[in-house]
Amino acid sequence: MRMPGILWLNARSMADNFSRQTAQQRTYQKFADLVGGNEKTIDLARAALLIASVAYPDLDPVPHFMHLDALAQRVRLLLEKFRSEQAETSAPDTDHPLVLIHALNQVLITEEHFHGNERDYYNPNNSFLNKVLEERTGLPITLSVLYMEVAKRAGIELEGVGFPHHFMVRYRWSEGSIYIDPFANGELLNEAECLERIQKITQRQHTINPRWLEALSSRKILIRMLNNLKSTYIGNEDFEHALAISDLLLLLLPKAGVEQRDRGFLHLELKHYGRAMHDLHGYLELHPDAKDRYEVRNHIKQIRQVIAQLN
Known part of the structure; x- marks a missing residue:
């Protein structure tokens, strides 16, 4: 005997809800396993994709890892091209920071057109690494994670720097530091220019706080990502997703x-x-x-x- 329509819909709704709950439980367990060990073993890209699976429970991370690998391969090929040209001319050393950063910007900004989403800044998708890779736009912190993960795969070490209201990345070398703003088309800045940018965003006079210049650990980057996302969901009165993000935050901050x-x-x-x-x-x-x-x-x-x- 066929189930009456309303009963069938209720049963289907209950099954869908159970499926979402079990998917969330798997996400929490994977996230807990990932962040529960040594700080240095936290895979930032994997953790960011687990966060995204709160909104996209069927998310397969493998294609996105492959996407990051492919972008990094293009950066490496570009650096090899620079090395070949250097051997024939008096071009700058290919290990010079500006050359390394130029290769990153060439691939991510000039060719792939990753950019900050100023028009729809508070869209939750801006906080999800999978959507940033697909739509080539996002928040300062997710674009910075993209830069860090592509750079790491290309053999370039970048640090995340948590300036107030605006996340950036930094390349440190023997002669100093270069700051990169992925949200502003990979613009290069020094410390004074970073301060000027903060003053412009906040419309207040500041002096550099030494804490702003500290390289953030993967754990602290994830906390900042989750706090941004929780605020966005609460602002949209999407309390169910905000609760899921709060659960992840408490795994990091028990x-x-x-x-x-x-x-x-x-x-x-x-x-x-x-x-x-x-x-x-x-x-x-x-x-x-x-x-x-x-x-x-x-x-x-x-x-x-x-x-x-x-x-």
């Missing part, structure tokens, strides 16, 4: 009470009352003197009242 509080509020938005109360209690245990403790306690009281009514 003792971050503020992140646990935020996840509690996301559970509350989604009417997951028991989980919301658990996270908010956890926040108060970690931060008993928090400035917002009375507000959080009030939320817990309201949750208890809702649960009592439901029972």
